[in-house]
Amino acid sequence: MIYNFDDIINRKNTNSRKWDNAQLFGSDDLINMWIADMDFPSPEPVVKAIKERAEYPIYGYSFPPDSLYEAIVERLYRNYGWKIKKEWIVFTAGVVNGLYSAVKAFTYPGDEVVVQPPVYYPFYNAIRDNGCQVLHNHLAFDGERYTMDLNKLEELFKPVTSFPVRVPRVKMLFLCSPHNPVGRVWSREELTALGRICVKNNCVLVSDEIHNELLVGDVKHTVTATISRELEQQTITFMSASKTFNLAGLATSFAVIPNDYWRKEFISSRAGHNSGNFFGFAALEAAFRYGDEYLHQLLSYLRANVRFFTDYIDNKIPGLKVIKPEGTYLAWVDMRNLGMSALELRDFIRCKARLALDDGYAFGPGGDGFQRFNLACPRIVLQQALERLEQAVEEL
Numbered sequence: 001m002i003y004n005f006d007d008i009i010n011r012k013n014t015n016s017r018k019w020d021n022a023q024l025f026g027s028d029d030l031i032n033m034w035i036a037d038m039d040f041p042s043p044e045p046v047v048k049a050i051k052e053r054a055e056y057p058i059y060g061y062s063f064p065p066d067s068l069y070e071a072i073v074e075r076l077y078r079n080y081g082w083k084i085k086k087e088w089i090v091f092t093a094g095v096v097n098g099l100y101s102a103v104k105a106f107t108y109p110g111d112e113v114v115v116q117p118p119v120y121y122p123f124y125n126a127i128r129d130n131g132c133q134v135l136h137n138h139l140a141f142d143g144e145r146y147t148m149d150l151n152k153l154e155e156l157f158k159p160v161t162s163f164p165v166r167v168p169r170v171k172m173l174f175l176c177s178p179h180n181p182v183g184r185v186w187s188r189e190e191l192t193a194l195g196r197i198c199v200k201n202n203c204v205l206v207s208d209e210i211h212n213e214l215l216v217g218d219v220k221h222t223v224t225a226t227i228s229r230e231l232e233q234q235t236i237t238f239m240s241a242s243k244t245f246n247l248a249g250l251a252t253s254f255a256v257i258p259n260d261y262w263r264k265e266f267i268s269s270r271a272g273h274n275s276g277n278f279f280g281f282a283a284l285e286a287a288f289r290y291g292d293e294y295l296h297q298l299l300s301y302l303r304a305n306v307r308f309f310t311d312y313i314d315n316k317i318p319g320l321k322v323i324k325p326e327g328t329y330l331a332w333v334d335m336r337n338l339g340m341s342a343l344e345l346r347d348f349i350r351c352k353a354r355l356a357l358d359d360g361y362a363f364g365p366g367g368d369g370f371q372r373f374n375l376a377c378p379r380i381v382l383q384q385a386l387e388r389l390e391q392a393v394e395e396l
């Protein structure tokens with residue numbers, strides 16, 4: 001089937017968080033390019049699977065079918081050479097839900113959890129809402145590209161005996177791979193070095209790989225846990241079909257936890273039956289089994305959107321700089337040259353450019369002066385948004 005991603009599908013008045021948000025942004029005439037879902041329909045086999053399940057009129061408690069476990073096992077082997085066992089898979093009602101369970105399972109209040117900002121902001125909530133402390137290992141940025149600062153990371157595990165004294169309580173690290181919002185797809189070498197530090201310090205590595213299939217650069221995604229057997233035992237990997245196939249509203253995702261003891265701890269920390277639902281299971285299985293034709297077309301459309309967006313800004317909006325994503329459909333744009341404070345920039349984007357974006361400061365240190373754009377929309381919408389932005393910058 002040929003998908004036409006140029007089609008504009010009206011999402012207003014559909015209870016869409018992205019489009020029905022006037023109370024958040026103060027206006028209902030903005031072009032919405034914030035929050036990470038796509039303005040494209042899901043793959044046709046997914047829609048069919050949900051309709052079929054809906055036809056059967058009993059919606060009682062359910063559990064994931066064996067065929068879903070098999071679809072996951074097969075896909076991870078086919079795409080990443082990762083041989084997992086069915087028993088390692090634990091379903092969660094969304095990745096963020098799973099992150100909360102991971103912090104609850106493996107930390108005590110007061111423990112430290114490392115994040116690498118600027119980073120997906122619900123990481124902070126999952127840590128703080130469980131009574132833990134956020135420890136920043138800032139990404140290094142040379143104006144073009146972000147990298148992990150592994151020397152600084154090592155330091156975080158070491159006690160400091162001179163004033164101010166520090167006794168580290170680092171229990172866990174949240175890795176965002178590919179990284180939202182800066183769009184890096186971490187290389188095998190980077191992940192190997194990071195993994196070595198976690199293993200050496202007995203730090204639980206939580207690898208959020210929800211954007212794993214959304215590769216828009218000339219790169220390959222490496223599953224962190226495939227680096228070594230040792231690291232596999234030290235890692236909790238979160239994945240989902242929700243970004244790739246636009247299923248976030250179905251709140252179904254899974255963790256892969258090879259360490260038997262950790263898996264039991266994780267399962268007992270989940271709240272009640274909070275582990276997905278049968279529409280989500282049906283959709284996930286259909287996407288993994290029959291979604292590749294869609295994904296192929298989607299990626300070529302997204303890559304063209306990234307090119308269009310980058311070329312437009314490079315050629316027509318001087319002063320702004322796109323950090324070209326390697327993965328995700330999100331573009332991180334450096335607007336520091338506009339010389340505005342974080343709040344001035346927020347108001348400028350909303351009131352003058354009339355766009356709803358994610359403000360950089362929400363992603364933690366290093367985010368001030370940046371804005372995150374969601375490029376998963378029809379190209380004509382992207383063009384209209386860029387024209388608004390261009391005009392607003394011209395009028396400054």
Ligand SMILES: Cc1ncc(COP(=O)(O)O)c(C=O)c1O
Binds near residue numbers: 096176180242
């Ligand atoms: C890195 C990352 N993790 C998790 C999520 C959300 O996952 P879920 O909707 O399954 O909780 C997102 C959504 O943008 C994300 O970018």
